[in-house]
Amino acid sequence: xxxRIEIAxxxxxxxxxxxxxxxxxxxxxxxxxxxxSDNRPASEPIPETVRFAWRRGEAAVLVAEQKxxxxxxxxxxxxxPVPFGRGAKYREARLAFPFVVLVVAFHGGNLTGQQECFYxxxxxxxxxxxxxxxxxxxxxxxxDQTCWLCLANLNPDMVQMPWDARVRKVWSxxxxxxxxxxxxxxxxxxxxxxxxxxxxxxxxxxxxxxESARNPFFPLTVEWKPSGKTVAAVMEEMMGRVWPMRAPVxxxxxxxxxxxxxxxxxxxxxxxx
Amino acid sequence: xxKTKTATARAVRDEEIRLAPAAPASNQAEGYNPDVRxxxxxxxxxxxxxxxxxxxxxDAAIAILGVDHRAPALVNGRxxxxxxxxxxxxxxxxVHHAGEKG
Numbered sequence: 536x537x538x539r540i541e542i543a544x545x546x547x548x549x550x551x552x553x554x555x556x557x558x559x560x561x562x563x564x565x566x567x568x569x570x571x572s573d574n575r576p577a578s579e580p581i582p583e584t585v586r587f588a589w590r591r592g593e594a595a596v597l598v599a600e601q602k603x604x605x606x607x608x609x610x611x612x613x614x615x616p617v618p619f620g621r622g623a624k625y626r627e628a629r630l631a632f633p634f635v636v637l638v639v640a641f642h643g644g645n646l647t648g649q650q651e652c653f654y655x656x657x658x659x660x661x662x663x664x665x666x667x668x669x670x671x672x673x674x675x676x677x678x679d680q681t682c683w684l685c686l687a688n689l690n691p692d693m694v695q696m697p698w699d700a701r702v703r704k705v706w707s708x709x710x711x712x713x714x715x716x717x718x719x720x721x722x723x724x725x726x727x728x729x730x731x732x733x734x735x736x737x738x739x740x741x742x743x744x745x746e747s748a749r750n751p752f753f754p755l756t757v758e759w760k761p762s763g764k765t766v767a768a769v770m771e772e773m774m775g776r777v778w779p780m781r782a783p784v785x786x787x788x789x790x791x792x793x794x795x796x797x798x799x800x801x802x803x804x805x806x807x808x
Numbered sequence: 809x810x811k812t813k814t815a816t817a818r819a820v821r822d823e824e825i826r827l828a829p830a831a832p833a834s835n836q837a838e839g840y841n842p843d844v845r846x847x848x849x850x851x852x853x854x855x856x857x858x859x860x861x862x863x864x865x866x867d868a869a870i871a872i873l874g875v876d877h878r879a880p881a882l883v884n885g886r887x888x889x890x891x892x893x894x895x896x897x898x899x900x901x902x903v904h905h906a907g908e909k910g
Contacts, residue, residue: 583850605885606901619910620910706850707849710849717910
């Protein structure tokens with residue numbers, strides 16, 4: 536299929552395989568091009584904790600970061616009769632965390648199954664910063680993701696929520712939904728199992744809890760293993776899966792540029808609403 | 809027109825009164841009130857809550873951090889009574905445990 540755009544006088548014409556497909560006034564066409572490249576302010580505030588955001592089409596990839604803090608979590612008890620699900624037994628544990636970084640891809644505002652959880656020992660400063668492997672149950676190498684975070688029990692339909700609520704939901708599920716061994720069962724691994732040998736202080740939940748009480752910032756001194764991924768690389772991977780870059784191949788793909796003048800259409804901010 | 813404006817203004821003031829945290833009850837309010845750390849979900853904030861009852865601190869956290877009103881309050885990781893007075897160095901955490909992963 537051959538696409539041509541011809542400009543003659545005050546008119547722009549798009550031809551597909553030699554046939555005129557669509558045309559517009561040059562000023563309207565240029566206005567639409569300009570509008571498409573303009574980054575307007577968001578109509579909703581940027582959600583708390585979000586450090587990087589990338590929107591393409593109906594997809595958005597967000598990177599959120601939490602500062603080092605202690606969380607009281609529910610962790611699978613050693614004597615739980617089952618590894619997860621009905622009948623699983625939990626114990627409360629107050630655990631110190633380093634910087635925690637979530638990278639989550641949305642499509643049309645809904646979860647996509649693309650969500651990863653990493654650690655860091657320092658705050659994010661650049662998109663090229665490296666990410667470290669966490670030591671958490673329910674975070675696994677799975678589905679072509681290095682640190683896939685299990686959100687299976689979180690309703691992916693978030694279309695009615697404001698963005699701040701979406702981000703809060705994901706954080707809440709991470710820290711406030713019980714940690715269990717479902718990933719060992721479904722994905723065949725979790726980083727809790729593989730990272731226990733990283734440091735004596737996180738070799739068991741009891742040790743982790745003890746050390747957290749002694750020094751809540753000790754996770755910043757643990758030699759967490761590198762993931763081999765940067766923030767940019769993870770965002771790129773996710774965006775590539777959720778909304779791959781595709782050059783226009785037909786006149787239909789170019790229709791938005793031949794539509795009415797941009798100023799007559801409602802503007803869309805980063806967060807859509 | 810005038811009546812409409814008055815009604816709107818009053819509604820806003822009522823809402824603010826309902827949400828506004830009460831002042832600390834201790835005499836520390838007279839001078840410097842050191843911050844305590846408040847944790848809710850991924851929200852972490854230092855707030856001058858020393859001397860407040862836990863109930864007052866909780867109202868402040870609901871108004872400022874958007875804490876779920878159902879979330880029980882923990883002080884330094886332990887449950888505490890709502891009349892507990894927040895002390896310097898305390899860490900308040902509002903945990904609304906919700907289901908499990910999997």
